Amino acid sequence: GAGVSQSPSNKVTEKGKDVELRCDPISGHTALYWYRQSLGQGLEFLIYFQGNSAPDKSGLPSDRFSAERTGGSVSTLTIQRTQQEDSAVYLCASTPGQPTDTQYFGPGTRLTVL
Amino acid sequence: AQSVTQPDIHITVSEGASLELRCNYSYGATPYLFWYVQSPGQGLQLLLKYFSGDTLVQGIKGFEAEFKRSQSSFNLRKPSVHWSDAAEYFCAVGLSSGSARQLTFGSGTQLTVLP
Numbered sequence: 001g002a003g004v005s006q007s008p009s010n011k012v013t014e015k016g017k018d019v020e021l022r023c024d025p026i027s028g029h030t031a032l033y034w035y036r037q038s039l040g041q042g043l044e045f046l047i048y049f050q051g052n053s054a055p056d057k058s059g060l061p062s063d064r065f066s067a068e069r070t071g072g073s074v075s076t077l078t079i080q081r082t083q084q085e086d087s088a089v090y091l092c093a094s095t096p097g098q099p100t101d102t103q104y105f106g107p108g109t110r111l112t113v114l
Numbered sequence: 115a116q117s118v119t120q121p122d123i124h125i126t127v128s129e130g131a132s133l134e135l136r137c138n139y140s141y142g143a144t145p146y147l148f149w150y151v152q153s154p155g156q157g158l159q160l161l162l163k164y165f166s167g168d169t170l171v172q173g174i175k176g177f178e179a180e181f182k183r184s185q186s187s188f189n190l191r192k193p194s195v196h197w198s199d200a201a202e203y204f205c206a207v208g209l210s211s212g213s214a215r216q217l218t219f220g221s222g223t224q225l226t227v228l229p
Contacts, residue, residue: 003157004157033216033217035217035219040221041221041222042118042120042204042219042220042221042222043158043204043206043217043219044219045216045217045218048216056216059216091157091158093158100146100165102160102163103160103217104160105150105157105158105159106157107155107156107157108157
């Protein structure tokens, strides 16, 4: 079946602009994660959604970052007033929802802030 | 807080040689441990994982890893490397805290395979 998809694959924006990144998880997966991968670094957890529970936002680096998940499926990560340090690859992952589930990752969105 | 260390930023091996990628973690309880591979332009793919039981775990593409509690390590091995194994490899620790579970990743090891 279809895997996790993300759009756009690449996004170039100017400093100060807002951007929206989209993630379509695997159908039926109740848990969804956002990570950020900066150049030369590992992945950094941003936010986690599980079903209808309140999201775990503990990884969001600032209040310019927010995310929502509509209808328990598609998620949108929004970055307001982008800064150059926001440039990174943003990865989304989903799982069926159990703690031991494997996370399936999408191909990522490469964000470049000029 | 938990952490994952991959001490080797870049490793170069010849095709057919054996491979060991190091991973050390810091976590108070028995962690969930993972190895992921990321090829250029592609997403992360799970190679193998350890939750409990046998400490030697077999994965895809001929990879294996061994959990050593006394050393807080989860090193990845392959007896004979293929050119297609050139990629970046990430070790990760998974947590379970009731309502949330997230992965903490190491900074990655870039593998180059020489012909």
